[in-house]
Each structure stands twice: as structure tokens, then as C-alpha cells.
Amino acid sequence: MTHSAVQxxxxxxxxxxxxxxxxxxxxxxxxxxxxxxxxxxRSPAAVASLTSKGAATAPxxxxxxxxxxxxxxxxxxxxxxxxxxxxxxxxxxxxxxxxTVVAVMSSVSPQGVQAFGATVKEASGGNASVVDxxxxxxxxxxxxxxxxxxxxxxxxxxxxxxxVLEAMGTTVRRLGELGAGSLAKACNQLLxxxxxxxxxxAAELAERSGMDVPALFEVLAGGLADSQVLRIVGPRIMxxxxxxxxxxxxxxxxxGFVLESAAAAGxxxxxxxxxxxxxxxxxxxxxxxxxxxxxxxxxxxxxxxx
Numbered sequence: 001m002t003h004s005a006v007q008x009x010x011x012x013x014x015x016x017x018x019x020x021x022x023x024x025x026x027x028x029x030x031x032x033x034x035x036x037x038x039x040x041x042r043s044p045a046a047v048a049s050l051t052s053k054g055a056a057t058a059p060x061x062x063x064x065x066x067x068x069x070x071x072x073x074x075x076x077x078x079x080x081x082x083x084x085x086x087x088x089x090x091x092x093x094x095x096x097x098x099x100t101v102v103a104v105m106s107s108v109s110p111q112g113v114q115a116f117g118a119t120v121k122e123a124s125g126g127n128a129s130v131v132d133x134x135x136x137x138x139x140x141x142x143x144x145x146x147x148x149x150x151x152x153x154x155x156x157x158x159x160x161x162x163x164v165l166e167a168m169g170t171t172v173r174r175l176g177e178l179g180a181g182s183l184a185k186a187c188n189q190l191l192x193x194x195x196x197x198x199x200x201x202a203a204e205l206a207e208r209s210g211m212d213v214p215a216l217f218e219v220l221a222g223g224l225a226d227s228q229v230l231r232i233v234g235p236r237i238m239x240x241x242x243x244x245x246x247x248x249x250x251x252x253x254x255x256g257f258v259l260e261s262a263a264a265a266g267x268x269x270x271x272x273x274x275x276x277x278x279x280x281x282x283x284x285x286x287x288x289x290x291x292x293x294x295x296x297x298x299x300x301x302x303x304x305x306x
Contacts, residue, residue, distance in 0.1 A: 015064025
């Protein structure tokens with residue numbers, strides 16, 4: 001065992017890597033539920049905030065090696081694989097306890113997470129398994145502990161970490177074997193991304209036609225067009241409030257997973273293809289770091305006002 005792997009006295013139940021817009025409030029919910037948690041993040045400020053709430057500080061991802069559950073909430077699988085490199089090497093030298101679960105809660109490729117699962121199994125001598133458990137509900141859901149959590153993996157592994165997941169979400173479902181959670185999240189993003197874009201189009205069309213956008217969205221909310229996207233993202237679209245709660249550029253990545261999965265399944269996804277093209281344009285316009293609602297500004301730039 002390496003030096004960095006012996007610096008967590010008491011060995012917290014959960015190791016949490018990635019304290020961004022979603023990760024920090026999710027880890028906070030674990031602490032509020034009384035689950036002993038060690039946290040790691042590239043930037044120290046987020047770690048300090050969590051340690052002030054009772055979390056242990058992990059000096060490295062490798063130092064989380066003896067936690068029963070290790071959660072990754074980093075932007076993409078490439079970041080997770082990089083961060084986990086030393087951890088996996090540590091396990092190759094000294095395998096973890098049987099039943100260790102690595103929970104990938106980021107939005108990642110369904111096919112990619114299956115390959116990562118095979119790597120973790122090999123590195124740990126079969127003692128650790130991966131569950132993919134991406135989330136939906138945004139920062140509001142993360143703060144309130146009301147996330148929807150879509151899980152894939154072996155039933156025994158899912159049951160083992162269910163109390164941890166339930167501390168962060170109110171709708172927690174296992175949808176199949178490893179990769180199923182990520183596919184469900186891809187489907188979720190297909191609906192969220194295209195609905196947000198449709199709302200943005202409607203807002204621009206209404207405003208340029210002289211209509212009151214808040215009045216329009218109010219009446220839409222009373223009919224079949226109502227949705228959580230309308231209620232949560234709609235106010236930001238109306239107000240042109242693009243302060244990031246989740247960067248819009250990630251939608252382009254997530255819709256790419258829809259296309260990847262559709263190709264593997266032989267399924268047509270014309271809405272996903274159109275949506276990915278639109279969010280690619282949004283990134284090219286330099287808007288990718290703004291909130292998802294910025295898709296309205298992206299659409300507005302496609303037909304500049306005269």
C-alpha cells in the first residue's frame with residue numbers, strides 16, 4: 001500500500017471524487033444523512049467547504065481505496081479514468097475488500113462505462129465492481145436530495161449502495177446491467193436537451209412577434225406542454241438568465257452518447273441528431289460554459305434582429 005493510501009483514519013464509508021456544481025451538494029446530502037464521507041477535488045476550495053461540514057479530506061483519489069463505496073462525479077469518463085489510475089494500480093498491488101463498489105454518477109458513455117467496469121474488475125482481482133448511477137434533477141435536486149438516480153450494474157452491487165444513493169435521491173431505480181443507467185441518462189438528456197431548445201425557440205418566436213413570453217409560458221404550463229423542463233429551465237429562458245447551474249456544453253456530449261447508443265442498437269434518433277448539431281453550434285458560438293438556458297441566445301444568433 002502506498003503512502004497516500006494510509007491517510008484516512010477510520011476509513012470513511014464513502015469516498016467522493018468531484019465537487020463541482022452537482023458533486024458538492026450531493027456529498028453534502030451524504031453528510032446530512034450521517035454517512036461518513038471523505039472528499040477529493042482538484043481545487044481545494046470545494047474540499048474546504050465540505051470538510052467544514054464534517055467530511056474527511058482525501059489527499060488523493062488513491063487514498064479512497066479502502067472505502068466501501070467510491071463515487072466519481074467528474075465531467076466525463078476520461079477524467080474518471082485519469083483520476084482513478086493510481087487507485088487501480090494500488091488495488092493491483094493490494095486488492096480492496098470484497099464487495100467494494102465504484103459508483104460512476106457522471107453522465108458517461110454506456111459502452112465506455114462497461115469497458116471501465118472490466119478494467120476495475122481486473123485491477124481489483126474481482127473484489128470491486130462498477131455501478132453506473134447518473135442523476136437528473138439539476139443543482140436544485142442535488143441540494144434538496146430529490147435527484148432521480150438511474151442505475152446499472154449487478155443487483156447485489158446495487159443493493160449494497162442503495163442506502164447511499166437514497167441519501168441523494170428520491171427516485172432510485174436499477175434499470176439493468178452495467179451501462180443501463182448511462183443509457184437511461186442519455187434518454188433523459190434527449191428529452192431535456194430538445195425540450196429546452198424547443199422552449200427557447202418558442203420564446204424567441206413569441207418575443208419577436210410581440211407576445212409576452214411569461215404569459216405564454218404560464219398558459220403552456222396549464223396544458224399538455226407542461227414539463228419539469230418548462231418549470232425549472234423555463235424561467236431562466238424567459239429572463240435570459242444564463243448564469244451556469246450546469247454548463248450547456250455538456251448537453252452536446254450527452255446527446256453524442258444517444259447517437260452512439262442508437263448506432264449500437266440500430267435505432268433512428270433524428271431529434272437527438274438535430275439537438276446535437278444545435279448544441280455544437282452553441283459551443284462554436286462561445287456559449288458552452290453558460291447555463292443550458294443559453295440555447296435561447298444561440299438560437300437568437302441564428303437569425304440576428306434587424
